[in-house]
Amino acid sequence: MTSSRMQEEINRGLESRGDCIIKEISGSGSGSDERPHNLSTSSFLPTVSEPRRAGPSESSGMLRQFWGNIRLVIFGTKLCFLIPAIPFAIFAQLFGFARPWVFALSLLGLAPLAERVSFLTEQIAYFTGPTVGGLLNATCGNATELIIALFALHQRKIHVLKYSLLGSILSNLLLVLGSSLLCGGLVNLNMEQTFDKKQAEVNSLLLLLGLLCHLLPLMFGNSVEAFNDRDDSVLWLSRTSSILMLVAYFAYLFFQLRTHKRLIESEESMPAATTTLLMEDEDELSENEAVISFWNAFFWLVTMTMTMAVLSEYVVGTIEAASNSWNIPVNFISLILLPIVGNAAEHAGSIIFALKNKLDISLGVALGSATQISMFVVPICVLVAWMMGIPMDLDFSRLETSCLGFTIILTAFTLQGGNSHYIKGVVLCLSYSVIATCFFFHKIPTDPIKASLGEKSVGVLAA
Secondary structure, three states: OOOHHHHHHHHHHHHHHHHHHHHHOOOOHHOOOOOOOHHHHOOOOOOOOOOOOOOHHHHHHHHHHHHHHHHHHHHOOOHHHHHHHHHHHHHHOOOOOOOOHHHHHHHHHHHHHHHHHHHHHHHHHHOOOOHHHHHHHHHHOOHHHHHHHHHHHHHHHHHHHHHHHHHHHHHHHHHHHHHHHHHHHOOOOOOOOOHHHHHHHHHHHHHHHHHHHHHHHHHHHHHHHOOOOOHHHHHHHHHHHHHHHHHHHHHHHHHHHOOOHHHHHHOOHHHOOOOOOOOOOOOOOOOOOOOOOOHHHHHHHHHHHHHHHHHHHHHHHHHHHHHHHHHHHHHHHHHHHHHHOHHHHHHHHHHHHOOOOHHHHHHHHHHHEEEEEEEHHHHHHHHHHHHHOOOOOOOHHHHHHHHHHHHHHHHHHHHOEEEOOHHHHHHHHHHHHHHHHHHEEEEEEEEHHHHHOOOHHHHHHOO
């Protein structure tokens, strides 16, 4: 009996000691639940949880995240009032509405899409790094112009393609930059607006190189008119020049993002912040970190690029019908209206930065976009046309090339001092108005047969 009692007391002591240890580990000694624990349920042993279904809180969290993405991507721009034009344009095309209505609605719907594609590209650039981000901006920064150009190539409307690309360069250099300098100068009358000349000099050099590549096919074609192989010579000269233009542009990206990053960059010279000022809650967003995940940004980028492709096809296919209905020349619509819509977001962002006396960003937006069009989009279109068997060259005819040369030289003179005032903006805006007036009265017939053959319909018919 004595030994059995002693054994029972020892067992009780071991059990009570084990309970004390478990309570100390689980924190029961500090006023928590005093229920007895078993060693198998102690906190230091792994527990197997039963599979559970997503509760109402998790479902509502997913819905909140989805709605947050929609609010950020769809309604996060001040151009969201134009988004209803997108389904209206598709509806009008499917149900056979008048083609000028399809053109107008598609043109309006491209404006918010262009701004959102630029925003999503910048978000992806936060995850991919500066080098890949620079290439993405080069590809998607002017996605509207590039997609319209590709559809114009597919439909063999070379005149629409050339005018839209030329108009994008003129719009960025004269209208976007001019209105920014004008508004910034008027608001900041009591202070001198200055900017870093290094960025303007590099972009001006590239634009002058692009101008040379446009001038040589024009002069070369006029100098060898007696030869039968004139068209082939101009065509091969344009293709060779396009390859060299792409080499120069990628060298510019390497110069800007690698070797001379500190020389070009300043704390105010990041054009990627442009779309941030078009957001509704701009004060809540940081310009140095992503506000949307990589895969969400990639999904929305693909979706909006596909939507932009649909609207661009509508625009290219109905531009002649709109021209005939409104009695407006096709070259004026391609040169003036299309670029204004495509550059609406950049235009607004550039003006906002100029009002805040941040001209470095305004210059980065206007000059950077013009350089992308001239040195990247134009040669890409020439090479893509080469692969499609379409004889597109860099000869934009005499009037168009003269306007381009005058614009680049005028912009270079305007920015050479490193400072700005509103009279410079007045001169640039009036120059754009004069060019727009010229092409409003410069009507050319659009012969689809000659356009499909890839002839220089613009220059030959205008002459």
